[in-house]
Amino acid sequence: MIRVLATGTFDLLHPGHIFFLTSARAMGDELYVLVARDSMIRHKAKPIVPEIQRLEMISSLKAVDKAMLGSEKDIFEPLYEIDPDIIVLGHDQFFDVEELENSLRERGFKAIVTRIDESLKCPLYSSGKIINKILERYCENND
Ligand SMILES: Cc1cc2nc3c(=O)[nH]c(=O)nc-3n(C[C@H](O)[C@H](O)[C@H](O)COP(=O)(O)O)c2cc1C
């Protein structure tokens, strides 16, 4: 039984998220997803959708066997419970594969880390693009 773990913010769901999670699920037998906590997101603007609602959406997806909120203190904490075989990064996630794998080994985790380099291009293929379109339409009156 190969347990795959994917992580992310998943604000304003779009087909790119579905593509990523379906590809991650295909790498093993079951897919766990850690949804980033509102308080842990510092590399970009805080999400529009609250963490509990982001979790509810991800939990309901066909590709996802179990979704949970991450830790608010230590990104490695949930891994003691999940104990994944594979951790899948998305094409634009800021972690370095080798560095993350070294950090996992230091803590005694067996998981290998791999990245899905492919990304889906559709009209609104990122949460940021959805937000920008809303801003253009309703704030700048362009469309
Ligand atoms: C192995 C791993 C564990 C993580 N654990 C947590 C966590 O416990 N809590 C959390 O808020 N974010 C956690 N994150 C980070 C986020 O879920 C997310 O990947 C990161 O904030 C980048 O977000 P983005 O891809 O949505 O931009 C973890 C990331 C990885 C790779």
Ligand SMILES: Nc1ncnc2c1ncn2[C@@H]1O[C@H](COP(=O)(O)OP(=O)(O)OP(=O)(O)O)[C@@H](O)[C@H]1O
């Ligand atoms: N179009 C896409 N194709 C493939 N993977 C994607 C796509 N969009 C997001 N992902 C992946 O989904 C996971 C969660 O992404 P995230 O929550 O950062 O969404 P995002 O749409 O990229 O958000 P933002 O616009 O704020 O960067 C990440 O691993 C990311 O690489």
